[in-house]
Amino acid sequence: MEIQQEEIGRKGKFFAVHAGVEEAVMTYVYAGNNIIIDHTEVHDIFKGQGIGYKLVDAAVKFARENNIKIKPLCPFANAVFKKKAQEYADVLF
Template identity: 55%
Template sequence: MNIQQKDDGKHGAFELHDGEKLAGEMVYTWAGDQLFIIDHTDVADDYRGQGVGRKLLDAVVDFARKNQIKIIPLCPYAKSVFDKDPSIRDVLRDA
């Protein structure tokens, strides 16, 4: 499995691929030069319960840290993980 980022300057997504299959994606919208909103996370039925969402969020957090970007998690899944894991809250807008 590999994660790829797509970004058009306004919207983007981190996608986790298993060969040719899209296992999941985390979609975001830019809200300024150093801020983006995680809009939603979608995991294909065959991949649910296998940590795909967390792998995507970890990739987003890594990207944010490397690029000094802050995140607003509107996506219920992403918000719940940020609420449960204090080790990744440094990338939240209000951190």
């Protein structure tokens, strides 16, 4: 499985691909220089494999590399940020 990122204008997504199949996607929009995660979806047959967590981790890595903050409005991403509050505190908006 590979996590990829794509941006078009002020919107973007992180997505997981395996054997040419998109397993999961997490979308975001820019708010100033920061991003708002607004949706995360893992296809049913791939749920429970930690793919959603890997998408959030990719967003956090991106935020750190680009000196931006994240506002996790999506319920899943918000729950992950609460669970990893200390680890992700530096990028929380």
